[in-house]
Amino acid sequence: MSIAKEIAPHLPYLRRFARALSGTQASGDAYVVAMLEALVLDPASFPTGLEPRIGLYRIFLRMWSSVSLNTAGTPVAEISRNPAERNLEALTPRPRQAFLLRTVEGFSIDEVAAIMDVPAAEATALIQAAGQEIAEQVATDVLIIEDEPIIALDIETMVQELGHTVTGIARTHREAVALVASKRPGLVLADIQLADGSSGLDAVNEILSSIDVPVIFITAYPERLLTGDRPEPAFLITKPFQPEAVKAAISQALFFDRRAGRKAA
Incomplete structure (x- = not known):
């Protein structure tokens, strides 16, 4: 040819x-x-x-x-x-x-x-x-929704290494919603299965009903999100993850976010 x-x-x-x-x-x-x-x-x-x-x-x-x-x-x-x-x-x-x-x-x-x-x-x-x-350029405030302390700490470190600020780490649906009410994030990193049996996906959906914010799901259960039954997440990372993959997803999510360039209020 x-x-x-x-x-x-x-x-x-x-x-x-x-x-x-x-x-x-x-x-x-x-x-x-x-x-x-x-x-x-x-x-x-x-x-x-x-x-x-x-x-x-x-x-x-x-x-x-x-x-x-x-x-x-x-x-x-x-x-x-x-x-x-x-x-x-x-x-x-x-x-x-x-x-x-x-x-x-x-x-x-x-x-x-x-x-x-x-x-x-x-x-x-x-x-x-x-x-x-x-x-x-677009340093922002990040909310982490993760119930495993070691994983949450790893993600927090990666976020901070990129120059962002972690506003809080939520272990449950209730904690996530409360943290958003006290400080609006510019990015959310979320697991979908949380400590008390609640759903990170439900927490994210409730958050998105009140604010518009990019979300990255980091989960051991990607099949729960990749069903084809509803809009699927643009950014999905499977556990166990590579730090480089998480950092790249954070940069990509903020790069293409239409509000990029403004620090979260």
């Missing part, structure tokens, strides 16, 4: 990625076209030994990074139209690339490393750096 046919299915997604990097669809498309024209002139430049999608993104980033303006930390062109784009604008270039590849394009850490042509550890560090930079 020709390179053209192999990469064709992935071009719409590359356009999305290029648009996020450059700030406008017109600018992103111009970079994609330039890459394709260069590839037509020199097909042998396409990376070998990689899946077509990974190779496509690698050659695009190689071209993107060859333009000094794109690696100098200059604000992304015309990227102030919504909060998520303003958050993206403030990220330094390499962490921005890694963050978008991981959270928007859905590549694994190993795939991000292959695209950026760096070791997996460096790719992880770049994504974590993006998380730190996002936290500096």
